[in-house]
Amino acid sequence: MSSRLALAELPQLERRTLADTAYEALADLLASGRLTPGDRLSLRQSAAALGVSVMPVREAVSRLVADGVLEVAPTRAIRVPVMTARDFRALAETRMAIEGIAAARTAEHRSEAELTAIRRAEAAFRAEAESAEPDCTRAVRLNRDLHFAIYAACGLTPLQEVIARLWLKAGPVINLDLRAHPERLLQGFALRRHAETLVAIEARDGPAAAAALAADIREAADFILSRGGLRDA
């Protein structure tokens, strides 16, 4: 047929189910901290809010439960898990190890284009953090963008997916803390570690990139733990 070539250029249009949409909506609620540890979630209420039946929400929730981002209590209530300080520490250590690996690989494998993207993301976060009136919500998103710009260049898709799930799990705690204590952002804690990481990636120094990024995670976690907002183990 004459249209063979033209048809070949058509992008595969993705199939989005209502469950996918519901998943993203809930994940966003969690990642942005509007759903905080201990909060309960009702299938029917969520469904009503999203304007669909319970079915898609049910599927979305079951995925989030499988990820450990939500949990069903023995009483069958769905809620955001309340992490103990011990749990949070373990999660942070896991993130330091795994995200450190990704940063190291990025430092060793990154292309120039990827380096440019990382530089741009770092600059965007810095601009927000150093601005006269930083917007916390925006800063959190830019911080996430920077981290994932780094992980995207590591060359290992499964590793990225693992990290994305860990972030989803840590999201509620981190954002809850940030909303309660936005001053940390102003002190530019993360800025130095980000700069160190960027320098290491530029220099193709894997171990240094891993160390700097792990330090970033550790300091953020230490800060949150020092606030004492988490339940003891």
Next chain:
Amino acid sequence: MSSRLALAELPQLERRTLADTAYEALADLLASGRLTPGDRLSLRQSAAALGVSVMPVREAVSRLVADGVLEVAPTRAIRVPVMTARDFRALAETRMAIEGIAAARTAEHRSEAELTAIRRAEAAFRAEAESAEPDCTRAVRLNRDLHFAIYAACGLTPLQEVIARLWLKAGPVINLDLRAHPERLLQGFALRRHAETLVAIEARDGPAAAAALAADIREAADFILSRGGLRDA
């Protein structure tokens, strides 16, 4: 009440839904290689086989899809993903990195009881592999037991969960290969690496444990890739 203490000793009995059971049944099918890459899965047929309605199966499948262990094709067909050689290599490299970390942490933190458990698991696998007529299915299970005995001692629950998901994802490919080429087991490839890992853990040598375990994963992956059973990227 007088029975307060006695009641406190009761273990919380877990609530098992049909969806949980269906999930385990399907996961077992995948991990044991009875469901191989490319196979299609029907909700209704699976439900009939399990003697339940489609609902629990649906939920189980949606979890497995979220884990990347199953996928829904754009035609809405559910199937076991067919990995390209490139995908499998990326998965293996991710596993080498992450499971290496776990092994290193185990070497540095393990208790004597955990070391004993690991020794026992290693001996069990060795006994099966060196027996006159090794049973492949059994050997695969013992190999898994050994690896997870190591990971269980790493002290980081989130890390263990991450690894479990990676194994589920790699399961179909590995088991498919093993069923097609059981001779690798007989040659005792893995035995040396297991022994090296055990020695390193005994000596509390983290880097050595990570290297030995990563080598175990790499050699298994290389063997499978050399068979050419996987589609090119």
Next chain:
DNA sequence: TCACCCGAACTGTGATCACAGATCACTAGC
């Protein structure tokens, strides 16, 4: 004033039905 109990309203879980789209065997037309 406090503890208890009962019932209404809610919870997640599972089954069933409805529907649009995909498959596949088969046939009509060239």
Next chain:
DNA sequence: GCTAGTGATCTGTGATCACAGTTCGGGTGA
């Protein structure tokens, strides 16, 4: 003989209903 089309049957997706267990508020008892 081979292709295009057609209809029965299957697919996953979503909505709805049924049910048992939980939660919570209001009343009754002491």
